[in-house]
Amino acid sequence: xxxxxxxxxxxxxxxxxxxxxxxxxxxxxxxxxxxxxxxxxxxxxxxxxxxxxxxxxxxxxxxxxxxxxxxxxxxxxxxxxxxxxxxxxxxxxxxxxxxxxxxxxxxxxxxxxxxxxxxxxxxxxxxxxxxxxxxxxxxxxxxxxxxxxxxxxxxxxxxxxxxxxxxxxxxxxxxxxxxxxxxxxxxxxxxxxxxxxxxxxxxxxxxxxxxxxxxxxxxxxxxxxxxxxxxxxxxxxxxxxxxxxxxxxxxxxxxxxxxxxxxxxxxxxxxxxxxxxxxxxxxxxxxxxxxxxxxxxxxxxxxxxxxxxxxxxxxxxxxxxxxxxxxxxxxxxxxxxxxxxxxxxxxxxxxxxxxxxxxxxxxxxxxxxxxxxxxxxxxxxxxxxxxxxxxxxxxxxxxxxxxxxxxxxxxxxxxxxxxxxxxx
Ligand code: HOZ
Numbered sequence: 376x377x378x379x380x381x382x383x384x385x386x387x388x389x390x391x392x393x394x395x396x397x398x399x400x401x402x403x404x405x406x407x408x409x410x411x412x413x414x415x416x417x418x419x420x421x422x423x424x425x426x427x428x429x430x431x432x433x434x435x436x437x438x439x440x441x442x443x444x445x446x447x448x449x450x451x452x453x454x455x456x457x458x459x460x461x462x463x464x465x466x467x468x469x470x471x472x473x474x475x476x477x478x479x480x481x482x483x484x485x486x487x488x489x490x491x492x493x494x495x496x497x498x499x500x501x502x503x504x505x506x507x508x509x510x511x512x513x514x515x516x517x518x519x520x521x522x523x524x525x526x527x528x529x530x531x532x533x534x535x536x537x538x539x540x541x542x543x544x545x546x547x548x549x550x551x552x553x554x555x556x557x558x559x560x561x562x563x564x565x566x567x568x569x570x571x572x573x574x575x576x577x578x579x580x581x582x583x584x585x586x587x588x589x590x591x592x593x594x595x596x597x598x599x600x601x602x603x604x605x606x607x608x609x610x611x612x613x614x615x616x617x618x619x620x621x622x623x624x625x626x627x628x629x630x631x632x633x634x635x636x637x638x639x640x641x642x643x644x645x646x647x648x649x650x651x652x653x654x655x656x657x658x659x660x661x662x663x664x665x666x667x668x669x670x671x672x673x674x675x676x677x678x679x680x681x682x683x684x685x686x687x688x689x690x691x692x693x694x695x696x697x698x699x700x701x702x703x704x705x706x707x708x709x710x711x712x713x714x715x716x717x718x719x720x721x722x723x724x725x726x727x728x729x730x731x732x733x734x735x736x737x738x739x740x741x742x743x744x745x746x747x748x749x750x751x752x753x754x755x756x757x758x759x760x761x762x763x764x765x766x767x768x769x770x771x772x773x774x775x776x777x778x779x780x781x782x783x784x785x786x787x788x789x790x791x792x793x794x795x796x797x798x799x
Pocket of ligand 1: 532769
């Protein structure tokens, strides 16, 4: 493959944008080589600046459940453009999107739209603190909840990928309000609540972790979190930025049968446009300004373009529940034959290949994966026209636009790539 235009663009970008990218994990730093610059996407495929074509398993980091440029989303955007691009004032469409979210995720009795997953988690923990009158937040090692100061402690995603243990610029006092525990360990949670129970405002968790690679919850784990938080008067926040509308129409909470107090959602409810949301119990959400004393705001919140695209996507998903069977079946086929020396974790249509015998159940086991080998595998896949997330500590996503041919081609590419990194 020729990458000369991407190389040229990357040189230019580095002069003006830190590291040449607008979000660190895009930079390919942990997989070797330089990023490819994307020119356009169509369905399950993306095309780079040099005209190379790839089957895309990043899907804008999850939200493109229907693939790139889905006609119903484009039509909704075209319609929205005839009205205006931003008002900073309420519109009826925001109510429709809020109702569609509540319809799919019944634990969300009230919802506030924001602009990103980071804003959603930042706001949700503020609300949890305001509602409970407590300061401490429990999170889990390897989980990533956006670049919120106090949630960057032992975070996954780009933080883990780049090995930035302690982000500079976050005051120690903020980190001191975070208790980071191993994921999937009920004992650690019980112990933390035994010691600090009356000071913990909330437990925030990715119900299926996507940010140390895909790591599912152990059977009963989410129920245990529900029970312990309830017993101690703390809130349970499910961060469904990745899993919302992805692992089931009603998200991980539907798939695993757990009812949180608050839920955070991200770009998925914008069909890929910049949007996020947090919501949950009415008695809690009623404390958000102007209904209550917990302040949170945003000019672009409920932006008409993002709302239109999101609504089109949620309506399409609701009208086509068969999509979830297709996603499950295609992802299962993709993950069926992983050679010895590697392991795969999959929940629904999100998955990760790890270069360790496994099992991978938490950050300790995820980081045992041979990341150099992952890097070689990633590059071999790229050269064969398959675009995976450029990090061992991210998930891959199948969309409804992926065809059986895409899956078959990806399986063939993976066989060769595994052989190339001596996992056979
Ligand atoms: N938030 C995404 C989840 N891992 C990664 C995208 C990014 O950091 O750019």
